[in-house]
Each structure stands twice: as structure tokens, then as C-alpha cells.
Amino acid sequence: MLMQEQSTKTFIDSLLKTHERVVQLSHLNATLCSVFMEVLLKNQPEGVQVSVTEQTEADFNARFKTRPELEGLMAQIKK
Template identity: 55%
Template sequence: MLPTYSYALPTKSTEVMLMQEQGTKTYVDAVLKTHHRVIQLSTLNAALCPHTEADFQARFKARPELEGLIAQMNQ
């Protein structure tokens, strides 16, 4: 099985927050970045590797500002 093509998914950033020992304020201690790459394989039996609609939607980067404009247009 050789890859026929591949693409990267959007990078996801996760902030790790810490709370001060005395008080309620939090601060960012670290930012974790997750990178994924998807590859398409030729001659792979689909029954061996099923995928869902959520897997398909994960390919696309969220654009909240654009989604807001589309919602305004549909009102």
C-alpha cells in the first residue's frame, strides 16, 4: 500500500492553565500544539478502516467570523 496523497489537518493549540496557590487567578503555563497528517492509501479495504462524518469535518479549519456572517445572511 502506497500513499496516493496526503494533507495536514489544522494545528490545534491547547493552553495549560495553572492557578496560583493563594488566590483565584490563573495563568498560562504552557501551550501544547498538536499536528496531524492524513494520508490516502491505495488498495486499502474500507471495511478494515471505517471513518465517520466527524473525521471528514476535522479536515476543515473553523472560521467563526465567516460562520457568523453566513448566519446573518440567512436571517
């Protein structure tokens, strides 16, 4: 937000969006985990935060866009 000179009104100068990058690993050896994390942390862009979590079904489903028209058609088929 920026404020105009000699005014109390503010306006939006830019809009920052956040993005998420998901890296899914399976069967990672404990010895390679430290090397992988070191490479990941050294090459991350400025301002990017890293979080390491075990993936849940909700996380998996959140990656996909919803398609209301398809869900409506599927509901009609099931009737």
C-alpha cells in the first residue's frame, strides 16, 4: 500500500501472490536426506520458505482444481 503525498488516502501499488511447490519423495534413505535438504535449502529463491511434512490425503487432493461441471454430471449419473 502506498500513500499519496499530502493525503491520507492509500492505494495498492502491487499485489504479491504466494505459490507453493510440492516435492513428493518416496523411499528416501536417511543418509541421502541430509544431502537433499542441503541442496534444497542452498538453491531456494529469496523469500521462499521451506516446510517438510508428511503428505496427507487432504494435501494430495488440494493440488487439483475442482471441476463443478464434471461433479454435476457425475451426480446426475449416480441418480
